[in-house]
Amino acid sequence: MSRTVVHVDMDAFFVSVELLDHPELHGKAVAVGGSAEQRGVISAASYPARAFGVHSAQPTRTALQRCPGLILLPPRHDLYEACSRRLMALLGTVSPVVEPLSIDEAFLDVSGTEAVHGPPEQLARRLHARIHAELRLPVSIGVAANKLVAKIATEQAKPDNVRLVLAGQEAAFLAPLPVRVLWGVGPRTAALLADLGVATVGDITRVGEGRLASRLGPRGAEDLLRRARGLDDAPVQPEREARQISQESTFARDHRQPEVLRAVLLELSDAVGSRLRAAGMTARTIGVKFRYADFTTFSRQTTLPNPTDANRAIGETAWTLFTGAWSGRPIRLLGVAAQQLGTANAQLDLFAAADERQQRLDRAVDAVRRRFGPDAVQRGSTLPRPPRA
Ligand SMILES: [Mg+2]
Known part of the structure; x- marks a missing residue:
């Protein structure tokens, strides 16, 4: 189907x-x-x-x-998390199959809901209007037969609009767009493709698998051609079934200053922590991923003595993993992942006393910030080191 x-x-x-x-x-x-x-x-x-x-x-x-x-x-962040929870709850009323990608982004599988919601374009327009009415926030929505094309449709819809790509129109929709819109096509692949005279997604399908394979290898060429034709059969995966919750960030420019990298890693960890808490889950394993300017990519993970959903435990673990493996060379991508997920309630009574204290602290800080504003409390660990002379 x-x-x-x-x-x-x-x-x-x-x-x-x-x-x-x-x-x-x-x-x-x-x-x-x-x-x-x-x-x-x-x-x-x-x-x-x-x-x-x-x-x-x-x-x-x-x-x-x-x-x-x-x-x-x-x-x-407490304000953004509250909005995110309202958004995800609203999306859950449209379809039971919602896959959050980040604090403000999600896929929904709405297959077979026409009887309830009408045709896909109507569903998307109504959803757009509901998000405006209930959250009073601008949003862009893409609709397509798969995740790959739906996400690109959203980019084309921005800002604050809806874009529908009909089944069968995927390749035609993608053809005029720059190759960078496709998942997995970063600056380096784009440069390799430019050498072949390939600038748009349509060029990828025209240049031929043989020439693509000469630069990307047979497997790389095949994968890229599939994506260029708008083919993707990855299912929408609800978070409760997810094997990990992760956040990553690609820099526009490579960075090597530890202060910047630490600030980004702690931001990513906070986002992972809030998604865990929103899903009522804890993680037993924390992972980091990082990519150097030359695209070599490393990941490291460690298993915690006790499962956690605390920002600080996630952030400090991620930073320790990163600094233990980083050569000091410039970084272009950082990511944090929570793995070996379990439900928070089932594990709560197993928590060590120290973790429980940390959790209570997290929630107390959230509560104070809600009442008195974001600057009322600052945790030492999230303050970047002062600039050196
Ligand atoms: Mg966004």
Whole structure:
């Protein structure tokens, strides 16, 4: 049976949530991120800020150089998590098969729901209107017969719109787009393809498998051709069945400053922790993944004495794993994964006293921040080291 996959991605999510409290900042260059003095990084940028070259995972100092008038807001993660929970709950009313990809992004399998929701385009437009009405936030939605094409359709829909790709139209939809829209095509593959005169997805299908294989190997060529034709049969996988919860970030520019890498790794760990808590799960194993500028990729993982969903345990474990394996060379991608997942309740009574204290601390900090604002409490571990002279 054919699938219908919906991909939902909030636009400039953290910034959009902040604009609910700061309507006067609409249309301005706004970003959420850590301060330049504390060697912070940008977590999200408004579209007007992006026009200046500001983007996420960029050091705030660089962002302020590119956009001196940038309005920088400190992150309020408890607020974003609350919005995320409302979003995921809303999506759960549309389909029981929801796969969250990050705090503001999810796939839904809506196959066979036409009797309830109408044809896919109507479903997507209604979902768009409901998210506006209930969350008052901009969102982009892609609909297609598979995850690969639905996600690219969302990118084409941005900002704040819906894009539907009909079954059978996948290759035609992808053909004029740059090769970088495809999963797994980074700058290095794009450069190899450019050598073959391949700039668009359509060029990939025209250049021929033999010439692609000469650069990418037979397996690489076959995989790339499948994606270029818009073929993908990966199922939408609900989080409860997921084998891991992970977050990763690719930098626009390679980084080697430990302060920046640590700030990004702790951000990713916080996101993994909040997704674990939202799903009511804990992780027994924590993993990190990192990629050097030359694309060599490493991963390391370790099993904890007790399962956890605490940001700090995840972050410090990830940092220890990373620093134990990193050669000091520039990094282009960092990722954090929670693995060997279990349900939180079943394991709660097994927690060591120290973990329980940490958990209570996490929740107490969340509660104080909810009442008195994000700067009311700062944990030492999330403060980047002061700049060196
Ligand atoms: Mg988004």
